[in-house]
Amino acid sequence: MISAQTKPDVVIRAIQYRDIEAVNTLLTEAEHLPWISTLLSRPGKTQDLFQRPEQLVNVFPLGLQSPAQTFVAQGLKSILGVIQVMPCNQARTTWKVNALAVAESQSLIDLGSELLQHCLRSLYEAHTWLVELDVNYSQRIGLYRQNGFQPLAHATHWSLRTDQLQQLAQKPVALPNLISINNADSALLYQLDTVAMPPFVRQVLDRRVQDFTQDLLSGLWEKLQQTWSSQKNLRGYIFEPQRKVAIGHFELCLCRDGSVPHIGQMTVHPAYTWLYPELLSHMAGLTQTVDPMPLHLTSTDYQSEREDYLGQIEAERVGHSIMMSRSVWHKLRETRWNALETLPLAEVLQGLQPKQTPIPGRMKETWIRQ
Secondary structure, eight states: OOBOOSSTTOEEEEOOGGGHHHHHHHHHHOOSOOOOOTTSSOTTOGGGGGSOGGGGOOOOTTOSSOSOEEEEEEOSSSEEEEEEEEESSTTOOEEEEEEEEEOTTSOHHHHHHHHHHHHHHHOTTOOEEEEEEETTOHHHHHHHHHTTOEEEEEEEEEEEOHHHHHHHHTSOOOOTTEEEOOGGGHHHHHHHHHHTSOHHHHHHHOOOGGGGOOOHHHHHHHHHHHHHSSEEEEEEEEEETTTTEEEEEEEEEEETTSSSOEEEEEEEOGGGTTHHHHHHHHHHHHHTTSOOOOEEEEEETTOHHHHHHHHHTTOEEEEEEEEEEEEOOOOOOOOOOOTTTTSOHHHHTGGGSOSSOOOOOHHHHHHHHO
């Protein structure tokens, strides 16, 4: 889809094969890209966080490689800007901005706004848009504020050193009902995810039971990828047998070659915050099976217990980010009247009219006498 711009020499369109080299250069050299963390990642897709935006560029129209969609701003002789977006849920009602970069000769506010507005107008299935930015990037935050994005939540990013992970791994872990995850547990995980976040965040993410399930082909492809890739994804949840609910869930993506830190994600029921030390000790024990690397975790401002515990064990704060959202309402196009609506009412009801004049009965004669 091509977007008409205020500048006649700039056209925004979907990426093509000939644009890959220029787009990769823009994304590789770009600074202050949106923060990539577990907050906006889809459940069970933590391993995708190891991929940079240039690795998610997809030129196939049906999204055979990745769900990310990339649009470019083409000038007279070169690519001036690029934006990459991708859905956050299975229903594709919530999308996030994965990357936004412009050339040094262009204005970030002007061209960045054109790229954002093109995505807001062209992707009709998206009802809500999300982006996560570093709090120090004031110009980027101003760009999204100018285009209608509002703050949703603040996040703190933590890092546990290898020696801290070794100490945590030595502690005894009491998790008797720790169960591996399969599709039969999707309803339990959905209920836990719903309870663990405030209503306004839950409404924006719009996750459903289908977001916690995995089809057969995707599961086989993920297992094949883990055999030759350097990442290993581990997942599990804690089952409460009396209430028959899930009270804790963890997802850990390990890097086996030591090139990047490990990434962890925890979801704990608000009434069972004592699970944080147990879950983190269990995750620390799993990291000891691969090359020693730091573990990165994320906490939000509505998870005060998690932030307090990570501060107690002296985890290092490596960054602060802000999550912003914006809702979009698309206008429906007017259509011509249906052929049946143009017919006169007499012609429509012609089949319901009596064929002859009705004969008065005894009841009518009685009413006339009265």
